[in-house]
Amino acid sequence: MSDRLSPGDTAPDFTLSDDAGGTTTLSDLRGRKTIVYFYPAAMTPGCTTQACDFSDSLASLRGEGYEVLGISPDKPEKLAKFRERDGLGITLLSDPDKATMQAYGAFGEKKLYGKVVEGVIRSTVVVDEEGTVSLAQYNVKATGHVAKLRRDLGLD
Template sequence: MTERLIPGDPAPDFTLRNAEGQDVSLKGYRGRSTVVYFYPAASTPGCTKEACDFRDSLAFLQKAGYEVLGISPDPVDKLSRFATAEGLNFPLLSDEDHAVAEAYGAWGEKKNYGRSYQGLIRSTVVVDPEGKVAVAQYNVRATGHVAKLRRDLNLGV
């Protein structure tokens, strides 16, 4: 299991390709609060629910001063199909080698039907405008996560 981040830690910088194949860097979001959420696989039921919740809350989050980045180990072409199919209005980033997920503590041992394996742990890290971790949540639930995050950030529901 990779070490998990805690509030006050510097958020690891990264540059990943988005669903259009363009590079997106966390440094480009300095000066703004940024929700970086990790999800296991595009177009699966839980990940679709979570992404659509972020899509539907994006205007509210942006008005409150937060940007959103979604990261998964999916290749760019799968992210592109997912974003188009669901009308996603925020960047989806491809972390195929899961190096960014590891740096954020979002890669580790998972259990499913009694079987253990290494995989992406559904996680959310909020990065403050100075590039430090403000909130770090691991093993979050897909359903209801965005509403919980809004409450945790004192943004209401």
């Protein structure tokens, strides 16, 4: 398992394909705060709840200077269906080889229904304007996470 990130660490840069056929590079967002969240699979109940919560909060988060990137191992085509099906406004990125997830400590052993399995660890990393980690949360809950994150960031 990759090491988890902590506040003060430099956020690993990445360039990933998005659901619209383009690419997004983290370092291109310097000067803005970025919430990078990792989720296991598009169009599953928990991941849908979390993505909808981020989308519903997107205007207020952007008003506070934050951009939101959701990363999963899904192919861009599936992410496009996810966006369309649920009316998502956040940027969805594809990490099929899980290299970015591993760099962020968001892939590895986790407990699923009492068994230890290897997979995506639902995680959120907040990157400041200079590319430094300001907050890193691992094994987050899908439901209520955005509200908790807003409190942790002092936005409520």
